[in-house]
Amino acid sequence: MSSVKKSAIRVLIIDDSATMRGLMAHALQKDPGIEVVGYAGDAYGAREAIKTLNPDVVTLDIEMPRMDGLTFLEKLMRLRPLPVVVVTSKTESAEEIEVSALKLGAAHCLFKPAGAAGASLFDALPGKIREAVQQGAEEAPSDRDSSVGSEINPKKRIFLGASTGGVDALVSVLRSFPRNCPPTMIVQHMPKKFIPLFAQRLNTLCAPTVQIARGGTKIEPGRILIAPAGEHMRLSRRDPDICILEDRPPVNGFRPSVDVLFKSAAEVVGKHCVAALLTGMGRDGADGLLSIRMAGGVTLAQDEETSVVWGMPRVAYELGAVDRPLPLRKIAASLLDPCRTPALRDAS
Template sequence: FAELALKVRAAAQAPRGLIGARPRHDPPAADFNPNGRIVAIGASTGGVDALMSVLSAFPAMCPPTVVVQHMPASFTKGFAQRLNQHCAAEVVEASNGMPLEPGRILIAPGGPAHLELRGRRRPVCLLSPGELQSGHRPSVDALFSSVAPLGERAVGVILTGMGRDGAAGLLRMRAAGAVTIGQNERTSLVYGMPRAAAEIGAVGQQLDLSVIPAAILAACSAEASRVDLAG
């Protein structure tokens, strides 16, 4: 009950426009050319709206993206379908062995498994049964830790959420050379996960939610640099 009360209080105190608001972005760039980086995003309380805002700003040919949003198993497929209706890119619930491809956003299914990545040349999804990590399954820490071996070929993003899930994994990603981004306190519904990550030095850039999509795409644009996944 204490956690529920905290969530309700945070929602009541959130800045107007963050809860249930329609994302307001310029149309995604049709000519965006990804550079090979993979994007991993973690979110919890408040993440439904935050993810809608970020992902709806991605172009159809967006960087390969994997997402863990803390959510009961019965809701993740519907969440992916809802996102798919509002995004230029394809959004689907991840399945075991599904490859990461430009233009596709994969949502971790709720349930008995963690979403992890396997493979360096052509990473694919692995649904790995296991115990809770950082109090959750699927866990953001499990995803980020599995992405860390890609080093500079990855971008890690931690959004609004309660607790510490994702902080340790994001630190591993940053230590390996990945670009890391955290949502700032002003625009977070609950500044728990981003704060925990920032406090241990895992966040390279701490940004307003409204500019996070542009920061991700800048890091993943072929105009900036090309990343060789075969390395």
């Protein structure tokens, strides 16, 4: 390895594919603040490499011989906690793997490109490595500065929609939210059995309270509501501080649907909406985001480079619901900043 600064982040790459190890190393070595200190082809080699090399962070494949990555991750977090970025193949069970990895303590979960032609998708890896080190090895959420609450316009609400790749994207966004964040409502397309695990995981990582919405749940500062599987979530027209759940037909093939939430927000909250459409396949949420923009709200969409699937945000951009897509790292601040407008400046 070439000499680098002592302060460089030391990375161990764990993957049974020499090709993938090479692609990841190439992407990481473009960052002068990151040093790839070693490689391991399976969990047993990784165990010895961690003892010998003492890395700051590891990348971890899930499908490996002799011991799968999730089993190794559980042992690692129990015996020698380290920041971990899971980098694995996209399969039918990707959502299950993503939720399980995050629940076990991984900082992020990325999906491998299909062969060398997709190597540019690893461009996001250095940023994920840096975020993982900053987060630390599964530390409890800090009591983030709740004094910003005095600067938050109490009328502001945040609305988020995501699908494929949204678990990791939402973790990245919500970890930056202060304990007394604006009321936040989320629709994430996800199989029913994973939603409780996801909500539980977010609660361990985020300063605000995260819970699965119920009909009649109060919408208030410091609370993040996730739509349950099989029910649409919207705001009450009679009381904008109340969450309503409805067993109506799917919209855009989904129940819950992002469009249902976003269109409800545009109708009930109007210009006080701050909404973002994150990574996901299809177009759910694009029309709703446009409705929020037409109502005077703030609208954001994740960009192609940082999305696992640039479907929903792309359609929103093409419809004119956003001026330009943003990289994931800028989404949290772009959601919170419009909510910090002094009350006297937006008293209407």
